[in-house]
Amino acid sequence: MKRTLEQIIRKWYPSLSKGQQKVADYLMKHQEKSAFLTASELGKEAGTSETTVIRVSYVLGFRGYSDMQQTIREDWLDQGQVDNEEEADVFKRVVREEQEIYERLPSQLDLVDAQKAVDALQAADKVYIGSHGSSYAAGYWLYYSLRRWKQGVFLSEPSGVLVEDLSDLTEDSLFILFSFPRYRKEGKDLLSLARRIGATVLVITNWRFSPLGREADILLTTEEGRTTDYHSIAPAMTISEMLVQGLAEQEENDVSSKKQQRLEMLYAHQNIYLE
DSSP, X not given: OOOOHHHHHHHHGGGSOHHHHHHHHHHHHOHHHHTTOOHHHHHHHHTSOHHHHHHHHHHTTOSSHHHXXXXXXXXXXXXXXXHHHHHHHHHHHHHHHHHHHHHHXXXXXXXXXXXXXXXXXXXXXXXXEEOOXXXXXXXXXXXXXXXXXXXXXXXXXXXXXXXXXXXXXXXTOEEEEEEOSSOOHHHHHHHHHHHHHTOEEEEEESSTTSTTXXXXXXXXXXXXXXXXXXXXXXXHHHHHHHHHHHHHHHOOSHHHHHHHHHHHHHHHHHTOSOO
8 A cells, every 4th residue: 555645754754854854844734735846945945955855855765856746746636535525425414314304394294284384374464483593594584485475574583582573463463483403592482472472373393392392383393203413494494485385375365466566566666686
């Protein structure tokens, strides 16, 4: 098995002079840069001379500086290949985890509860969405999408709980909470306030035994039965899209249609979209 330059240097390092050790130290610390330096340039970088660099190559068993530099380049390229393979392994692992979650989602999703959620959305006089930390992106997406179809849709602040935000909710309102690991205390505080008001509570979480999943009137989960520490927010976005599409298909009243028409007119007038 071919030895790397670092292995060769470590073997001969004790026999090198102080000046030669400077070159050896530089080679181990700056392998990528060394692959493209001339002997003269390397000597200057290491604080020695071109002659010392050439002597080091002979002491290490090479036929000269060019031969040593070839090994430096090969080691650097090999290391790059290892790094790329490790990065590729990470990407593949994430894709596999996401794929497994999505494959399980249709079978674990309770379609009765999903329909209840859509019905509650349609019937609600107001909708308040609570999401914090890693869940905030999913909450914001649902908030943005629902406002195309409903009036009176509100979103929690990402940094904390404002009691005033829930002051307009009634017993006919719907409170939607996104709660994923690590579960935030703000979610529990918001849920308690919604309960006190009497609003219907819809919780979207990773599994039914999560801290707040057990307190829901309507529960939608994304990762039932998984034992891995890997958690994904992507299925929560999928469930959000499902709710919006379900609402869109059920909404046939004039208020929603007129709201859509006004929005499209505003979009066109402001030239918001590229196409």
